[in-house]
Amino acid sequence: MADSAGIASFLEGLGCVQVESESQADLIIINTCAIREKAEQKLYSYLGELVDFKKNLPYLKIGIIGCVASYRKQEMLKRFEYISFVSGARDERTTFLTYLADVIVQLQTEKQFFSATALVDDVATVVPLERDVKAAMSERNAIIPARLIKEGSQAAMGGTLAPVGEVKRSFINITTGCNNYCTFCIVPFTRGKETSYPLEDIVLRVTHEVAAGAKEITLIGQNVNSYTCPETGARFAALLEAVAQIPGEFWVRYVSPHPKDMTRDVLEAMARYPEKLCAWCHFPLQSGSSRILELMNRTYTKEEYLAQVALIRALVPGVSLSTDIIVGFPGETHEEYLETREVSAQVGFDMAYSFVYSRRKYTKAYSMGDTCSAEEKAGRLADLQEVLRAGSLVAAQRYVGKNLRVLVEKRGANGKLLARSSGNHRVVFDGDALLIGTFVEVHVVEAGQSELRGELISSPLMIFSEHGLAA
Numbered sequence: 086m087a088d089s090a091g092i093a094s095f096l097e098g099l100g101c102v103q104v105e106s107e108s109q110a111d112l113i114i115i116n117t118c119a120i121r122e123k124a125e126q127k128l129y130s131y132l133g134e135l136v137d138f139k140k141n142l143p144y145l146k147i148g149i150i151g152c153v154a155s156y157r158k159q160e161m162l163k164r165f166e167y168i169s170f171v172s173g174a175r176d177e178r179t180t181f182l183t184y185l186a187d188v189i190v191q192l193q194t195e196k197q198f199f200s201a202t203a204l205v206d207d208v209a210t211v212v213p214l215e216r217d218v219k220a221a222m223s224e225r226n227a228i229i230p231a232r233l234i235k236e237g238s239q240a241a242m243g244g245t246l247a248p249v250g251e252v253k254r255s256f257i258n259i260t261t262g263c264n265n266y267c268t269f270c271i272v273p274f275t276r277g278k279e280t281s282y283p284l285e286d287i288v289l290r291v292t293h294e295v296a297a298g299a300k301e302i303t304l305i306g307q308n309v310n311s312y313t314c315p316e317t318g319a320r321f322a323a324l325l326e327a328v329a330q331i332p333g334e335f336w337v338r339y340v341s342p343h344p345k346d347m348t349r350d351v352l353e354a355m356a357r358y359p360e361k362l363c364a365w366c367h368f369p370l371q372s373g374s375s376r377i378l379e380l381m382n383r384t385y386t387k388e389e390y391l392a393q394v395a396l397i398r399a400l401v402p403g404v405s406l407s408t409d410i411i412v413g414f415p416g417e418t419h420e421e422y423l424e425t426r427e428v429s430a431q432v433g434f435d436m437a438y439s440f441v442y443s444r445r446k447y448t449k450a451y452s453m454g455d456t457c458s459a460e461e462k463a464g465r466l467a468d469l470q471e472v473l474r475a476g477s478l479v480a481a482q483r484y485v486g487k488n489l490r491v492l493v494e495k496r497g498a499n500g501k502l503l504a505r506s507s508g509n510h511r512v513v514f515d516g517d518a519l520l521i522g523t524f525v526e527v528h529v530v531e532a533g534q535s536e537l538r539g540e541l542i543s544s545p546l547m548i549f550s551e552h553g554l555a556a
């Protein structure tokens with residue numbers, strides 16, 4: 086989301102306007118995720134759907150960026166002839182944006198030809214740009230203008246996504262890439278080594294986003310709590326403190342920390358600035374079996390994970406926890422799955438993303454022997470999700486009868502306002518659309534697995550902050 090938002094901001098700076106559907110677009114950029122095979126398959130079927138758009142609009146540009154583009158570039162260029170360009174997540178962002186500026190110029194030229202004469206042949210006479218962005222730029226030995234270097238590095242850090250009628254939320258990359266090499270994960274291969282952005286640049290960026298109306302800032306990295314400022318050596322806790330001290334009414338979230346890197350100073354910072362730093366921690370478990378965690382190269386044991394959870398709950402009052410879990414990792418026995426089930430029940434996550442292991446090329450786990458059938462894995466997932474749902478419901482019930490400060494995000498399809506609490510719980514209630522983008526207080530009257538139902542209250546004196554809840 087940060088990458089998409091950054092590119093959208095850059096294009097807006099060039100005079101482009103976001104439209105609501107593909108049929109209205111002159112340029113479509115598909116940002117891809119390679120973390121699971123299913124996401125990649127969805128990309129291919131979506132590309133199939135776009136053929137007709139291209140047939141009807143010869144000047145339409147379709148580009149693919151992101152993680153799939155990193156390792157399937159040549160294959161995609163060959164397989165999908167109507168794709169205008171491909172740029173992987175490892176390609177330098179300023180280079181890509183310089184190329185993109187050329188695409189916009191070419192697009193305008195072709196569009197003028199097309200609109201003026203309606204002659205498709207004329208469009209074909211415009212010499213197309215090389216489709217492999219990296220190759221195009223090194224071939225041209227392109228000198229990137231200073232303005233674009235500045236805008237490019239800003240755009241690489243992310244930007245704001247603000248669909249009409251919704252709250253403004255900003256996604257800021259604080260690190261990119263990952264050095265951890267979990268054996269199931271393709272990210273180190275698609276995004277490269279971890280690098281951190283300077284603390285001062287991040288603070289400036291957040292200040293700018295808040296001044297532009299953003300109410301929620303999400304700091305993003307593959308492993309946020311290994312953040313190290315390249316200029317000063319400042320760590321993640323110092324960054325959180327600096328961001329929390331920026332004036333204005335806004336919330337800050339971060340995704341994702343690695344359990345091995347969670348430190349006391351980060352949690353203490355969260356506790357010190359409850360008005361700014363959300364009481365929510367996405368804390369990927371992946372497996373509840375220490376043997377499987379070792380095979381995954383997660384570098385923590387079940388016991389260490391549970392100790393970290395206890396520390397988070399002790400230091401950040403009322404914190405809510407979410408997680409990611411994989412079942413059916415190569416070699417996982419039924420007993421080891423049961424350990425995952427047990428840890429999940431023990432922690433009682435507020436929310437969880439759970440998946441059957443997805444085999445990804447290039448990773449170490451790709452060549453590990455798999456003894457578990459697809460049916461068995463599906464059975465484990467269904468069973469685990471039941472445990473996780475039950476845990477979420479119990480966790481949500483602790484809010485019933487309490488008052489929460491929430492950020493109103495949008496009006497839902499059912500006519501209710503949809504808001505989010507500091508703990509990242511969805512809260513629905515009746516109210517005026519003018520409240521979208523504001524912080525209000527609601528009284529929680531009912532808790533379901535996926536959302537809380539509340540009533541708007543008016544007196545700030547009635548606030549029972551989530552930070553005041555016992556963990």
Ligand code: SF4
Pocket residue numbers: 263264265266267270271272273307308343
């Ligand atoms: S920490 Fe592990 S799972 Fe997360 S991005 Fe890095 S390699 Fe992938």
